[in-house]
Amino acid sequence: MKMAEEKISCLKGVGLTKVFGIGRTKTLAVDHIDFDFRQGEIISIVGESGSGKTTLAKMLLGLINPTEGEVYFLGEKRDISSHKKKMEYWKNIQAIFQDPYSSYNIFQKIDGVLLDCINMRGGKNLPKEEKVKLMTEACSFVNLKFEELTNKYPFELSGGQMQRLMIARIFLLKPKILLADEPTSMIDACSRATILDMLLKLRDETGMTLIFITHDIGLAYYVSNGVYIMEHGKIVEYGTADDIILRPKQAYTKRLISDVPKIHEEWDLSTVEYH
C-alpha cells in the first residue's frame, strides 16, 4: 500500500448512499460508503448476495444516481448530468458483467461490436485495413481468431469466448478504470484462470485501475492489492489483501473466509449454525 499513497486518486466516493423504495419498504442498499481507489490499483469488493456490491458498482458506472454523496473522478467531482457528459465519462470507465449472454446486442455482429469500440476511441476516420489490423490484434490478445469471428453473432460463441470478446473490447477501448462485476462466476474453474490472467495482463499493459466485484474471497485474494469487505451496504473492513485474508479482524470477514472450502487447511464444518 506504500506505493499506492503516492499514486493519484482515480475514483473516490464520499458518503455514497443509495436508498430503494419509500416508507415501509425503504431499503438502505448502500449506506454512507467512503473509499479512495488509486490509479493502477487492483481492488476487490467482496460481499455476499444482498450486501449492496452490485448497487455500488452501478453507481460507480453512473447507471443509477446515488441518493446521497458524491463520486470524484481523477480528483474532480463527477458530472454526468447530460447524455453527452455520460458518454464522455464512459470512455474512461468500462465494465464486464457476470452474464456474457446478456451483455451484447443480439442483432449486432461481432465486427460491429469491435468497430464501435474503435470509433469510440476516435478511430472513426482510420482506413479500413488499419481498423481490421486493430481488431485482429485485440482478438489475438484474448486468443480468439478474428477471421473466424467476422460475420458471426455473439450468441454463436460459447460463454467463455463471449467473456473473452468482452476483454477484447476493453483492449480496444483502453479505459482508465475497468469494473468487473463477477466476471468469472458463470464460467468453470478452468477457463476462470484464463480470464483472470488476461485481465491482469491487460492491466499491466495499460496501467488501468481494476475493480473486481465478487463473492469469491479466494479470487479477491489471488488478484487484488486492496480488498473491501461489504456487509448490509456498509464497508466493514478494508486493507491489503494479505491483511484481510490472513489476519481478518471483523467477525463477518472471519466467517466469510471460514465458509470457503480449503484444501491445505482443514475446513471446519462443526461450527455450522443452521438458520
Added chain:
Amino acid sequence: MSKVMLEVNELTTKYITRFKEDVYAVDHVSLKVEEGKSLGIAGESGCGKSTLALSLMGYYFAPLHYTSGEIIVDGKNISGLQPDEIRKNILGTEIAYIPQAAMNALNPTQKIINFIEDVVHAHDPKATKKDIYDLARERFELLGLPADVLQKYSVELSGGMKQRTVIAVSVILSPKVLIADEPSSALDVTSQKMVIKMLLDLMETGLIKSMLFITHELPLLYNVTDDIMVMYAGQIVERGSAQQTVFDPLHPYSKGLMGSIIVPEKGLRNVKLTAIPGTPPNLKKPPEGCRFAARCKYVQPECRVHRIDVQHIEGNREYRCIFSEEQLRKAYENG
C-alpha cells in the same frame, strides 16, 4: 469389503441431434460406489457430468438415448428399464437426484407438507397423513430445519432454505444412492456450507447409503467426497482417492485442473494458476486417439492413433494415458 451400492459397467449413452447425428456424451464409463462411501465427479462444463447423472437415474427422454452398459443399484440391474417403471419403482427409494436448481422444483401453490405427501404417496398410497407428518417432522429436526417450514409455502423460504428443504424431501424414502448435481453452486458460501453439512450428516446417519457428488469446484469436492473421478469429453480420465487426485494428479488434464484451484489460503498469491489452452473436442466427431491430445503439453504421435485404455495402478487408482506413472511424474518435474 463392504457391499457395493452402485456399480456401473461400460455405460454408454448418446444424444441424437435434430440432424440425426450421434453425440456420445457418456462413453464407456465404469464406476463403483460402496456402502457408506461417496464419489465425486469433476470436470469442466460440457464434459458429460450431468449427462452421466441423468443416465444413471434412467432419465432417458429424447434426445438422450441409452446405448449399452449396465447400471446395478444394490444388486438390482436397472439398465434398460422404461422411464415410467423407473419413476415408480426406482426413483426416491433406490436413487434420488438433486439438480442444481432444486429449489425451483417446489410448487409455489403448495405447502411443503403437501409436497412431501405427494412424494410418499407415489410409492406408498396407503400412508396416512399423520405418519407422513411425523416422519417429515423427525427428519427435518434431524437435519436442522425448523419444523414450521412444513406448513409454509416455498415463496416464504430463502434460497438456501429451499435447497435444503428439497434435499430433505428427496431423501425422505432413504434412497440407496443420492446423486447431487451441483447442489450448492447457486448459493452463497454460507448457505453452501449448510447444504454440505447436511449431506455429510445424511451420510453419517445412514439415511442415504452412498452418494455421487458432481461439481466443477475442486476444493469443495476434496472436502466432501472419499474418491474423486475426473471426466473429460465423456470419458473418465482419472480416478483415485480425494487426496491422491488433488495433490498428486497423474493425467495431464487433471494436473491442469488442479492447477486452477483458487482458495483463500496463505501462499496462493505466489502460485501461478495454470490454464489449459484450447477447448474440448466436438463430441459429434471425437478424435480417434486420446481426446485430450489437442490440448496436451506432452502429446506424442502415438497418442492420436487408437483408443487409449485405462491403466490401473497401485493404491486403487486408474488413469487414461499412454504414459506410465514414472514417465508422467518425470514430465511434471521437468515442467
